[in-house]
Amino acid sequence: MSTIESILKETRSFPPSDDFRRKAQISGMEAYNALCEQADDHYLSFWGDLARELIAWKKPFSRVLDDSNAPFFKWFDDGVLNVSYNCLDRHLPLNANKIALIFEADDGEVTRVTYSELHRRVCQFANGLKSLGVAKGDRVVIYMPMVIEAIVAMQACARIGAIHSVVFGGFSAGALRDRVQDAGAKVVITANEGLRGGKTVALKATTDEAFELGGCESVSSVVVYQRTNNGASKWTEGRDVWWHKLIEGQAEECEPEWVNAEDPLFILYTSGSTGKPKGIQHSTAGFLLGALNSFRWIFDYKPNDVYWCTADVGWITGHSYITYGPLGHGATQVIFEGVPTYPDASRFWRMIEKHKVSIFYTAPTAIRSLIKLGADLPAKYDLSSLRVLGTVGEPINPEAWMWYYEVVGGGRCPIVDTWWQTETGSAMIAPTPGAVPTKPGSCTLPLPGIMADIVDESGAPVEPGKGGFLVIKKPFPSLVRTIWGDPDRFRKTYFPDEFEGKYYLAGDSAHRDESGYFWIMGRIDDVLNVSGHRLGTMEIESALVANPLVAEAAVVGKPHDIKGEAVVAFVVLKGSRPSGDEARKVADNLKQWVAHEIGKIAQPDEIRFGENLPKTRSGKIMRRLLRSLARGEEIVQDVSTLENPQILAQLQEAAN
């Protein structure tokens, strides 16, 4: 509640400098408003014109939107294109020797790759995939560290029309197996090991473990990129193939597979409030258009910029704003294998100075942890190359915003707080920095063409200052097309009957201030946002209950200084309730268990044991009560409907 109050009191506003505004693509509020009006009045031609301007089509489309089978919308559906062609080939005539990627490895070694070199590498690897029998529409799981080859693998899939599904390298064998199985992948691409913060990450060994769990029978080949000299612990002949062997002798040209606009480009799994992770399916043309258009608008991108997004390609941010948006524009970008705190907390600032980064895009959790580790460190570096600073993943608290603005940006760089989701494919609400004045903690106004609004349960708009559901009232090109293999869940989750199936329900609550600025308040469902990553409480509960010691578990979030939210698990064991040292030991085991089942990001920060969980007489767990308990708040809820009020006392304290 206190954050909402402080945000409501936030009145500071920062317009762009005259100089920034004058040189910007969308220059001043008149220009921004004119684009919004154009979208309001001629919605389809607004998007149609952008699609013609920004995408190189093999065959042009004749229709912008087909909404005859809503909410399964189709955009530009008789158009033919290839995303890899748009990201590579089309830059070659003028910019073959322009640097595409500046790769900085964990140990600081730098490798530069030009557009022609990247094109060559993508073509060779695409031919390698074809030699394994991968064809249009096949699914390829990519389980890689943040190295050049991760981007090559994604682009190679796009080039041959295969559907990639990137699984974050921090996920466990179980999570990898679930995704491989759900997608029915034909090939898995991984590395022998990854390198992060001076430590190795056992990617190939985890992949082997995933196969041992069963369910990966659809996979015929595992391609292994050799990142370290350690080789691979195990080798399955006939299935495993080294990346360098696969590309040996492959042609350096590969004709793009021309696909339809609506053919899927990729699937990316994300957490929902219930059940298993959802395979968010994105289209080819609509996704590409969203990435291209938002990239130039939110960052005011110019061809001589040096852009750096610190995300991993395992998340949507890495898809839209590393692999596709920047390459589609022929940009020069930094990609980084390591972590912000290794070898020390100056890593980001040193890298900005060294590579003369002009656009920097990171997450509030990284900003908060770097403030804590050295608020004065940026001043030791020359950060004068910076011109635009971005954030994404969770609300940024005004204090962190001000520090980012003043200490990192020298009071000169607009902060673009970008609100969007895996499902939206591209930024939806964010300032176009040469026009929209920014306010600390607000993602400001929707991009032109995005019909965002805040409504109540009945779908009616709420007045300024009042909270409600964040919705998008018209379909837009980069919106999720369906949940892989589960169209029914797609419709129910995102286009619920409450709004007559017309509005896209984002799952966030928000309010607007008097100037119409959006302030995101948090999720409306049982989804946690830990360090900018979405975790379903159900997933963590299922993992806990899968442990032989556990009878029942409920997971809630509580505010955390750096991570945004921390994971608190309330657990009932099959045996008696443990206490003291024993409770600590079991809690430690359960934490490691969850890290092993899902990944370290999902590991509970705190575990509390009870003989039972607080339940209503009908057996429903009272989650609101658990939330208050986790926060150490006084219980003000009505507990008269509680079956077992005596267990509240047991749940006051953490076991660890």
Ligand code: WT7
């Ligand atoms: C959820 C989506 C978009 C890429 C990273 C996360 C939260 C995201 C912001 C922001 C406030 C934000 C929302 C959203 N979120 N950006 N700028 N301000 N909240 O993608 O894993 O799909 O998570 O992240 O709650 O629904 P994701």
